[in-house]
Amino acid sequence: MVDCLKAVGTASKAAEQQAELLIQADRFGHPSHGLNRLEMYVNDIRSGACEPNNEPKILKETEATAWVDANNVLGATASHFGMDLAIKKAQKTGVGWVSVKGSNHFGMAGFWAQKAADQGLIGLAYTNTSPLLAPTRSKEAALGTNPIACVAPASQNESFYLDMATTTVSVGKIEMQRRKGEPLPSGWAQGPDGNETTDAELAFKTSCLMPLGGGELTSGYKGYGLAAMVELFCGILAGANYGHHVRSWSHSGAGGPANLGHCFVAVNPECFAPCFGDRMADCVKHWREMEPTNPDLPVLAPGDKEKQAAAETDARGYVTYVKQQIESSAALAKRLNIKPMEVNMN
Amino acid sequence: MVDCLKAVGTASKAAEQQAELLIQADRFGHPSHGLNRLEMYVNDIRSGACEPNNEPKILKETEATAWVDANNVLGATASHFGMDLAIKKAQKTGVGWVSVKGSNHFGMAGFWAQKAADQGLIGLAYTNTSPLLAPTRSKEAALGTNPIACVAPASQNESFYLDMATTTVSVGKIEMQRRKGEPLPSGWAQGPDGNETTDAELAFKTSCLMPLGGGELTSGYKGYGLAAMVELFCGILAGANYGHHVRSWSHSGAGGPANLGHCFVAVNPECFAPCFGDRMADCVKHWREMEPTNPDLPVLAPGDKEKQAAAETDARGYVTYVKQQIESSAALAKRLNIKPMEVNMN
Numbered sequence: 001m002v003d004c005l006k007a008v009g010t011a012s013k014a015a016e017q018q019a020e021l022l023i024q025a026d027r028f029g030h031p032s033h034g035l036n037r038l039e040m041y042v043n044d045i046r047s048g049a050c051e052p053n054n055e056p057k058i059l060k061e062t063e064a065t066a067w068v069d070a071n072n073v074l075g076a077t078a079s080h081f082g083m084d085l086a087i088k089k090a091q092k093t094g095v096g097w098v099s100v101k102g103s104n105h106f107g108m109a110g111f112w113a114q115k116a117a118d119q120g121l122i123g124l125a126y127t128n129t130s131p132l133l134a135p136t137r138s139k140e141a142a143l144g145t146n147p148i149a150c151v152a153p154a155s156q157n158e159s160f161y162l163d164m165a166t167t168t169v170s171v172g173k174i175e176m177q178r179r180k181g182e183p184l185p186s187g188w189a190q191g192p193d194g195n196e197t198t199d200a201e202l203a204f205k206t207s208c209l210m211p212l213g214g215g216e217l218t219s220g221y222k223g224y225g226l227a228a229m230v231e232l233f234c235g236i237l238a239g240a241n242y243g244h245h246v247r248s249w250s251h252s253g254a255g256g257p258a259n260l261g262h263c264f265v266a267v268n269p270e271c272f273a274p275c276f277g278d279r280m281a282d283c284v285k286h287w288r289e290m291e292p293t294n295p296d297l298p299v300l301a302p303g304d305k306e307k308q309a310a311a312e313t314d315a316r317g318y319v320t321y322v323k324q325q326i327e328s329s330a331a332l333a334k335r336l337n338i339k340p341m342e343v344n345m346n
Numbered sequence: 347m348v349d350c351l352k353a354v355g356t357a358s359k360a361a362e363q364q365a366e367l368l369i370q371a372d373r374f375g376h377p378s379h380g381l382n383r384l385e386m387y388v389n390d391i392r393s394g395a396c397e398p399n400n401e402p403k404i405l406k407e408t409e410a411t412a413w414v415d416a417n418n419v420l421g422a423t424a425s426h427f428g429m430d431l432a433i434k435k436a437q438k439t440g441v442g443w444v445s446v447k448g449s450n451h452f453g454m455a456g457f458w459a460q461k462a463a464d465q466g467l468i469g470l471a472y473t474n475t476s477p478l479l480a481p482t483r484s485k486e487a488a489l490g491t492n493p494i495a496c497v498a499p500a501s502q503n504e505s506f507y508l509d510m511a512t513t514t515v516s517v518g519k520i521e522m523q524r525r526k527g528e529p530l531p532s533g534w535a536q537g538p539d540g541n542e543t544t545d546a547e548l549a550f551k552t553s554c555l556m557p558l559g560g561g562e563l564t565s566g567y568k569g570y571g572l573a574a575m576v577e578l579f580c581g582i583l584a585g586a587n588y589g590h591h592v593r594s595w596s597h598s599g600a601g602g603p604a605n606l607g608h609c610f611v612a613v614n615p616e617c618f619a620p621c622f623g624d625r626m627a628d629c630v631k632h633w634r635e636m637e638p639t640n641p642d643l644p645v646l647a648p649g650d651k652e653k654q655a656a657a658e659t660d661a662r663g664y665v666t667y668v669k670q671q672i673e674s675s676a677a678l679a680k681r682l683n684i685k686p687m688e689v690n691m692n
Contacts, residue, residue, distance in 0.1 A: 060617060060618070061617075062439050062440040062617055063409055063410065063439050063440075064409065064410040064439040064440050064441045065439070065440035065441055065613075065614075065617040065618070067617065067618040067619060093408050093409050093410040093411070093439065094408040094409075094410050094411030094443065095410045095411055095441055095443040097440065097441040097613060099618045099619070101619065122578070122583075135633050135636060135645050136645070136646070137638045137639055137640070137643050137644065137645045137646070138633070138636040138637065138638060138639065138645045139636070139637045139638065139639050140636060140637065142632060142633060142636060148572075148575075150575045150578070152578055160574065160575075160578060162571040162572075162574070162575055164565075164568040164571055164572075165568075168559065168564055168565045169565060185563045185564055186564070187533075187560070187564045188564070190639075193639065194637075194638070194639030194640075195639060212558060212559050212565060212568050212569065213514065213558050213559055213560075213569075214533070214559075214560070214564055217531045218514055218531055218532070218533045218534070218560055218564075219510075219514045219515060219558060221646070221648075222510040222511075222558050223558070223559075224648070225508040225510055225648040226494075226508075226510075226572075228506065228508070228629070228633075228647075228648055229494075229496045229506075229508055229648075231629065232468070232496070232498055232506060232626065235625070236622060236625045236626055236629065237468075237613075237615060237618045237619065237622060238618060238619055239618070239619025239620070239621070239622075239625070240619075242625055242629065243628075243629045243632065244629075244632055267411075267443055267583075268411075269583060271406060271407075271408055271411040271413065272406070272411070272413040272445045272583045272584060272585070273413060273445070273447065273583065273584055273585025274585070275585070276582060276583060276585075279581070279582045279585070279588055280578065280582055282589075283574070283577065283582065283588065283589045283590075286488060286589065286590055287481050287484070287488060287574075290481060290484040290485070290486060290488060291484065291485045291486065291540075292483045292484060292485065292540075293483055293484065293485050293536075293539070293540030293541060294483065294540075297483045298483065299481050299482070299483045299484045300482070300483070300567070302567075302570070302571040302574055302575075
């Protein structure tokens, strides 16, 4: 990944930070946000839509806030800059609230919230993304999958890790049902007429996702409201592209600079009641130990799936990819004239 | 409402603030959080579980944060204190983050977020509540309906108003289906065996709500994660009762002090990109003007339902209540030996 980004002119540090973000997503069992995204970044750099060697700049700041222009750098560069600032401010005043414009895709939101948690802080990360979510009752999309990530440290080696899109599912999950030839559960996606569809093929073509909660009867307007709140924190607060003005999602880099908005918040639990980590750990353990409805499906605490995937990856000692990914990575390496990824086919 | 609260010994200002909160919920078309809750507060005061004439105290603070002990006052008193602090801090440093312990039911979350928006700030309000939400895969409840409210000012007399429980629906909605003798939509509630039920009678008895998103296939774990995040901001951060330790929900006041936790955040958009209000208004208008799937059901912006209900109430000049509410209010007045509410039966 580093070689690919360098091959299109990215300086080492930016390339390494972007690769670290992607490999962490693969390690956490979220391949859609891992190596899979590399080609999009490479294309954006090649087309000039992303300028990886620029430098982010603070446009305005107080003891607790900062407004940042990412200057069109890679999402990882922009997000390290933004979250580092939020952390510094939270360490000084208890909370740091940083709003970033002029950025690119920032990958797995939880990675940025985790960065604050690694410093003993509560971390929050939000970003806007290309329109894919249809507001309740609407035929078309007007908001992104706008994720919310919240990570907090806890005692006894526990932590709280939440990283969720505000749509019911990602486009990737619809693609998986389509490949398996299976219908979609209700509440996932709309067809071109604006009605819910369970036809995976049609849903994939339409690319119009339902908000968390699904239809109106099951309170999908709450998911829509959450996605809108994230937009408020990101594009609207930062003065970046926002909502319906964000470019369409594509791998081509043809849409010009993305000018995405992010929001990074860090909160220092030490400024509040003592023993935050003990209470957090108590909850995580309590949830995990609750009696499950189905004995074969234990109750999980937020983040357990990611932690398990990471532990499995670490125990194995390597990341696994689907064949299609390996092939497209090999093609990308060839196109960029670099040594292809070492693969152990089995 | 003021008379009832005074009859059990509440000083004027606290009684008036609590009544203002309740009448605003009735005006906004959320009767579950209006007059309907009065008796619970009265009972809590009578039993000594709530001490309305205490004073909240700041336990720890920085330029941008405060940790508050509400000292068991009414939710409205605690929340005015908390949000006023957050506003003052946001006006000075751009953001104020206030965590409150030792509080009681704070009513309609949006009321508190609105208080910040009235000062030109983005307002966020969260609270924990009694366990009613079953974590995904779990047979029992372990979290409350833990609401998220976000209100922001916008240009052209617009605003963004989101106030949502992190369960699919409230218990009140289940009660309504039960009264109508209609089954529940899927994704609302669990039966005693932990499986989803559409039986309104059984669901009402079980009082075990599903998180926003419903079952696991439709990403209900995201609603569970959000409720948990709200708990992290409230009981866990404030050192109040939290999660499974919060007393059961009841009208009796028998459970002792609730010791609930709230979180109030105010953010000053002036510390970020200029013209926040214009972008916010652009979005609100865009959403509202989108082509609806069903021409009879126009797309709404978050808060449109509440604003419409308030406009209707104001045009009418009075609040309407169901007969049952009027009767129970009359009985309460009689019990407290005060003049009953003036009612125009028609």
